Amino acid sequence: MQTETLMKFHVRTLLSSAALLGLGAASMSAQALDYSGYFRGGPGATKSGTARACYHLNEGAGNGIAHGLNYRLGNECDIYGEFQIDQKYVKDGIEYSGTIMVNHYSNSTDQNGSGFNFEQLFAEAKGFDVMPEATFWIGKTRGRRGDVHIVDWFFTDMKGVGAGVKGIGVGSGKLGFAWYKTDGDQTKPGNRLNVEVLGLNSNENGKANLFFTATKGQFDGGTGGFGASLRHDQSKLFGTGLSNTFWLQVATGSASLESNFGDLTRKSSAKSLRIVESINWQSGAFGGQAIALLGSSEDNDGKKTTASTLGGRVSYGLSKNFKMVAEAGVSQYKPEGGESARLTKVTIAPTLSINSDFWSRPELRLYVTSGKWNKAAGNVTGQAGFADKTSGTSYGAQVEWWF
Known part of the structure; x- marks a missing residue:
């Protein structure tokens, strides 16, 4: 009952916020209200009859x-x-925008979960005479700059509460910088500075993007950190329909590889390195995405952990609205002095969609997933029924929709 009441309150809050945005801009010229979003969900079960199960290595x-x-x-x-709702308008030559995004998460099929939370809440403006081409912003934002969809991870994710400016012309690219503050734990506050240069011409059909991060824990025992990432985007790879994205990332101390805060007590001797290669393609009815990743991290005591994965998802359109989709991946990590934790996962999913392309959404899927892992990986499902097992089969249905 409390959860239902809380969710209703959050929904009312969202609708009220949207109404205020619209009313506040009613007298402005060139106004526009944009709505976008994403959701996924569906029922699932396992061959063994236990609760639904998913197969994940320990990401921490x-x-x-x-x-x-x-x-x-x-x-x-x-x-x-x-x-997400965006309200845009123009006044006296200045382009203003206010953005509200709420999200909801539930780890089961029940009608409960985390309620609605404000994931983004920020304002930005462009066209000031002091720097006409730049966009100034303040608030809570994601700052996401690239992901690999099939593993659902943003490798540059500058989310947080901050203020900054972006879109400053530098050669063929655009410069941006921002200051972020973390104080959810008021005994361990921290500051972060992010600098980015996006869209530098590097080669034919290629763009380079640079990201730099500096962090500092503002408390007794808090540490500093530094991170740097290169992301290279290439279209028409080798003259084909392939496109690829390559990341080279390093971080030390309290900075994370994702250009965000890490552990604000990590010493400067702690460091991480990651290389990621992702390719995408669509050739007629055949499309897909693949990833290869290598990573290494050392903790405060110099103890190293290595990680790697290789996998991909392919789709083949059998008609305009029906495609067969399959995904497979092999992943592992190994702590120094310990055994490698390994997981292999394979999924087959007959899928209905608006057309047969890999990226077309919404998708309505049936799926069967098989997972196999070793003892060193532990119970990769988190379900008690799998405590002594090293394999499992799941099945279900899912909708995925972005709009």
Whole structure:
């Protein structure tokens, strides 16, 4: 009952916020209200008759170096949605925009979960005479700059509460910088500075993007950190319809590889390195995405953890609205002095969609997923019924929709 009341309150809050945005801009010229979002959900079960199960390696291993190792098709045991409203208008030559995004998460099929939370809440403006081409912003924002969809991970994710400016012309690219503050734990506040240069011409059909991060824990025992990432985007790879994205990322101390805060007590001797290669293609009815990842991290004591994955998802359109989709991946991580934790996951999913392309959404899927892991990986499902097992089969249905 409390959960239902809380959810109703959050929904009313969202609708009220949207109404205020619209009323506040009613007298402005060139106004526009945009709505976008994403959601996924559906029922699932296992061959063994236990509760629905998904197969994931421990992403927290090695100070997060194991992020990006888990393949999502037929392997998401949650219900998740995010819904965004943008109000845009122009006044006296200045372009203003206010954004509200709420999200909801539930780790089961029940009608409960985290309620609705404000994932983004920020304002931005462009056209000031001091710097006409730049966009100034303040608030809570994601700052996401690239993901690999099949593993559901953003490898640059500058989310948080902050203020900054972006879109400053630098050669062929755009410069941006921002200051973020973390104080959810008021005994361990921290500051973060992010600098980015986006869209630098690097080669024919190629763009380079640079990201730099500096962090500092503002408390007794708090540490500093630094991170740097290169992301290269290439279209028409080798003159084909392939496109690829390559990341080279390093971080030390309290900075994370994702250009965000890490552990604000990690010493400067702690460091991480990650290389990611992702390709995408669509050739006629055949489309897909693949990833290869190598990572290494050392903790405060110099203990190393390595991680790797290789996998992909393919789709083949059998008609305009029906396609067969399959996904497979092999992932592992190994702490120094310990055994390698290994997981292999395979999914087959007959799918209905608006057309047969890999990226077309919404998708209505049936799926069967098989997972196999070793003892060192532990119970990768988190379900008590799998405590002494090293394999499992799940099946179910899922909708995925972005709009």
